[in-house]
Amino acid sequence: MEAGERIETEKSAGSGRAWFVQATPLRDQNGTVIGGVEIALDITEYKQAEQAREELPQEARQAEAGAQVDDPVVDLPPTEP
Numbered sequence: 001m002e003a004g005e006r007i008e009t010e011k012s013a014g015s016g017r018a019w020f021v022q023a024t025p026l027r028d029q030n031g032t033v034i035g036g037v038e039i040a041l042d043i044t045e046y047k048q049a050e051q052a053r054e055e056l057p058q059e060a061r062q063a064e065a066g067a068q069v070d071d072p073v074v075d076l077p078p079t080e081p
Helices: 044-054 058-066
Strands: 007-012 018-027 033-042
Touching (some): 018 044
Antiparallel strands (some): 007 018, 018 033
């Protein structure tokens, strides 16, 4: 962050954990960098799910892509008043 710009990156730890890291400079009223704020979000489970999805056979990915959120699971007959 020496240039005073926001940084976003993904890091992996030796423990197998994956992290999304964002660092942003903290500036005074004159725009001078006086510090910084950093957040780190554990994205290990997201990365594992992403990898598992990539390992699915092509047919499963195509079926997943064709699925509609609003497709009914069960068609019920209309109820009478």
